[in-house]
Amino acid sequence: MRQSSEQPNSNSLWAGSDPYGHAALLLVESLLHGLIEKSVLTAQEALAIVERAAEVKAENAPDLGDSPEALEKSLALINAIAASLRHDVRD
Numbered sequence: 093m094r095q096s097s098e099q100p101n102s103n104s105l106w107a108g109s110d111p112y113g114h115a116a117l118l119l120v121e122s123l124l125h126g127l128i129e130k131s132v133l134t135a136q137e138a139l140a141i142v143e144r145a146a147e148v149k150a151e152n153a154p155d156l157g158d159s160p161e162a163l164e165k166s167l168a169l170i171n172a173i174a175a176s177l178r179h180d181v182r183d
Contacts, residue, residue, distance in 0.1 A: 121173045128180060135180035142177060146170045 124141070127133040133141075146167055153163040 117169055117173065121176065124173075124177065125180070128177075135177055135183075139174060139177040139181055142170060142174045146174070 124133070124138040128135050128138055149166055149170065150163065153166075158166070
């Protein structure tokens with residue numbers, strides 16, 4: 093998984109993004125946190141799911157015609173979700 097040494101702020105991550113994609117990512121993040129709260133998933137399991145999603149995105153981006161900029165933005169959004177789950181793993 094590719095990670096940037098600089099984490100962009102959350103406002104710049106969403107700027108100009110697809111509103112449907114934005115809503116979908118927020119729903120998925122909320123769902124993961126809800127499953128953790130209900131002890132259906134551990135925070136570590138949820139984090140593994142998100143990290144795998146980032147790997148799959150990076151692997152499939154060329155086949156999907158994603159530009160390097162689009163891939164970077166997608167991975168930054170996924171990594172922001174992973175960062176919020178890492179906080180849960182530490183707690």
